[in-house]
Amino acid sequence: MGMRMFSFFSARRLPGWIAILPQEGAVTLAHVVREVNSRPEVRRLESFAVEKGEANPLQRLRVARGLKSCACTTLMADGDYNVTPLDAPPVPPDERREALRWALKEMVSYPVDSACVDVLDIPNAGLPPGRQAGVLVVSAAEAAVRARVAAFEAAKITLSAVDIPELAQRNVAALLEDDNRGLVFLRVDERGMMLTLTFHGELIAVRRGEMSTLQLNGGSDEMRARVRERLVLELQRSLDNFDRQYGHIPVSKVVLACYPQADKLLAELAANSYVPVHEMDLSSVIDFPALPELNDTQFQARNLLAIGAALRLEEAVA
Secondary structure, three states: OOOHHHEOOOOOOOOOEEEEEEEOOEEEEEEEEOOOOOOOEEEEEEEEEOOOOOOOHHHHHHHHHOHHHOEEEEEOOOOOOEEEEEEOOOOOHHHHHHHHHHHOOOOOOOOOOOOEEEEEEOOOOOOOOOOOOEEEEEEEOHHHHHHHHHHHHHOOOOEEEEEOHHHHHHHHHHHHOOOOOEEEEEEEEOOEEEEEEEEOOEEEEEEEEOOOHHHHHOOOHHHHHHHHHHHHHHHHHHHHHHHHHOOOOOEEEEEEEEOOOOOOHHHHHHHOOOOOEEEOOHHHOOEOOOOHHHHOHHHHHHOHHHHHHHOOOOOOOO
């Protein structure tokens, strides 16, 4: 799914996408090629430490990795954008984005007239009669998008698109879906948790929470137990909620990606869920002949968003 409002198309070159994610103290780079009728291939996956006092580590990266000939993308940072579920407005397709822009007016804290806005359709096949089709509206203040792009522009790296973590996670979940079944994907890392429901490769719903692997692995036994309990409860509530709202989507499994690993979390979630829970393993759906370290599911989980961002389906056009 291309984020049209976040797209800055330029001349075209190497196949696939390179995702570049600046995170605390490091920059991660993933290059993924998706060709018709073949499995996606991760051709490159690297993490670079940011040197102390380095003004723009992306500059070093551009020179070292020859990024001029690639379609590059990055992700908006948490808190710099909104994903809002709304009813699809009863207007012609070409007026839809503007109608939804004004529907957001009371819901976001930035001016909607200059905001970047895009619309993700929620598949409505099998919806009960009388139920209105829904959409997910992705929006960000123009200043937030400009700020995200600024470091890349300063490093002379041309971005072909900017995405959001929900869509990077959706791209991975879509590969793991069973035919005609929904998939719940639970990602927990040091910053928090994100739970998504996907169906036919599309994002249906998102839930976020504060529970993080720092909390799951730190503090007292009692505090850790409390966080686990909240996570188990969040999964149960989400499954119930999805069942109520999207009863026409049969969910076949929950996939967990947890980094760093939390001891026995998978078993605990599985014991308390009526839907089977599996650890994410990308080796069944993605090739990485040059990167044997990706056979390690912890290494996969650590790099999930970079791989997901580079799994974009949309071509960068000239």
